[in-house]
Amino acid sequence: MGEEVLFWILAPISVVSAGAMVLQRNAVHAALLLIVNFFTLAVLFLLLGSEFLFVVQVIVYAGAIMVLFLFVVMLLGVDRKESLTEQLAGQRWLATLLGLGLVAEVVVAVRLGIGLSSGRLPDFSRVNAGGNVHALAAVLFDRYFFPFEVTSALLIIAAIGVVLHGRRQEPAAFEDDATPAGIAVVQPEPGPGGETTPVGAP
Amino acid sequence: MRTPIGAFLILSGLLFTIGTVGVLVRRNALVIFMSIELQLNAVNLSLIAFSRYWGNLTGQVLAFFSMAVAAAEVVVGLSIIVSLYRKRRSADVDDARLLRW
Numbered sequence: 001m002g003e004e005v006l007f008w009i010l011a012p013i014s015v016v017s018a019g020a021m022v023l024q025r026n027a028v029h030a031a032l033l034l035i036v037n038f039f040t041l042a043v044l045f046l047l048l049g050s051e052f053l054f055v056v057q058v059i060v061y062a063g064a065i066m067v068l069f070l071f072v073v074m075l076l077g078v079d080r081k082e083s084l085t086e087q088l089a090g091q092r093w094l095a096t097l098l099g100l101g102l103v104a105e106v107v108v109a110v111r112l113g114i115g116l117s118s119g120r121l122p123d124f125s126r127v128n129a130g131g132n133v134h135a136l137a138a139v140l141f142d143r144y145f146f147p148f149e150v151t152s153a154l155l156i157i158a159a160i161g162v163v164l165h166g167r168r169q170e171p172a173a174f175e176d177d178a179t180p181a182g183i184a185v186v187q188p189e190p191g192p193g194g195e196t197t198p199v200g201a202p
Numbered sequence: 203m204r205t206p207i208g209a210f211l212i213l214s215g216l217l218f219t220i221g222t223v224g225v226l227v228r229r230n231a232l233v234i235f236m237s238i239e240l241q242l243n244a245v246n247l248s249l250i251a252f253s254r255y256w257g258n259l260t261g262q263v264l265a266f267f268s269m270a271v272a273a274a275e276v277v278v279g280l281s282i283i284v285s286l287y288r289k290r291r292s293a294d295v296d297d298a299r300l301l302r303w
Contacts, residue, residue: 007205011213018217018240022224027232034236037217041243048210048254050262053246053269060269065239065276072280073232076287087229087296095226099219106215114255116208122257139259140266151270158274162281 003047014040027073031066038062049124051132210251217244231283231293235276242272 014037021033042057086092110116128135140148217240224237246265253261287293 001204004205007209011209014213015216015220018220021240022220022228022233022237024233027230030233030236034240037240038243041217041247044210044213044247045250047205048250050250050253050265053250053262053265056266056269057243057246060273061239061243065273068276068280069232069236072284075284076232076293092227095223098226099223102219102222103216106219107212110208110211110215114208114211116206116212121207121254124254124257127257127259136259136262136266140263144263144267147267151267154274155270158277162277165278165285166281 007044007047010040010043014044028070031069031073034069035062035066038066049128049132050136052136207251207255211248214244214248214251217241217247229294229296231286231295234295235279235283238279239272239276242268 017033017036017040021030021037024030024033038057038061042054042062045057046054221237221239221241221244224240225234228234228237246268249261249265249268251261253259253265283293286298290297
């Protein structure tokens, strides 16, 4: 009974916070609303009997990822507001219409597939015997050991890629972009003894 | 637990749709990225709900992997947004039109 009440409290909060995130013009407020949404989802994970993913959700999503997001928002300037003029005519209406279509599709699919009536779910305490972390580790390190190792490779590749990509590039790399097309760049004539001019000299 | 599993799936579908509309409507690259995170989380919710429904842990393992991939994806994506901002002085996706005809 308590679980049902908790679900019907959390589900509206999560939908409202997600909707407000999309409608929010300020990026910082959007990030904070997304954190609210992540917390409600974490509690829903707990309701579904996955304690480990509840903790991972709070630590990884609400903690690490959102801190990274806020960090980048602050880095790029907080007070920037998005302009509200539409570049494509009717983009918002079309997107809302497509969203409503997607919702209808999901409802029909769930209705036809699993059904909306509350059948008794299988007993999960047998699956979670010895604790959810224990049971999950038994599955993860037994049947899914190779994908787990591939994940570690993926994380290392992502870290190395970001380090390489985020390096400050040489100013020369930007020259092509800064010059308007069709205007020849006048190279300074090498004066007498120009070979010995240092690279940075005017 | 008395809550029908369909309720979780419909909630997940709603959140996914809100994320999709966010990606389609917004123009700030950061908010588009947040909407993508919302979509990933909605899918995680449905995976965990299915794990509960079938009474085994495979869905939770898949959600775990999806979280790991999401962490890697966020780092790479934010790095791309920052370097785009460095070059264009704007995080607006309409300003990045170098590859557009």
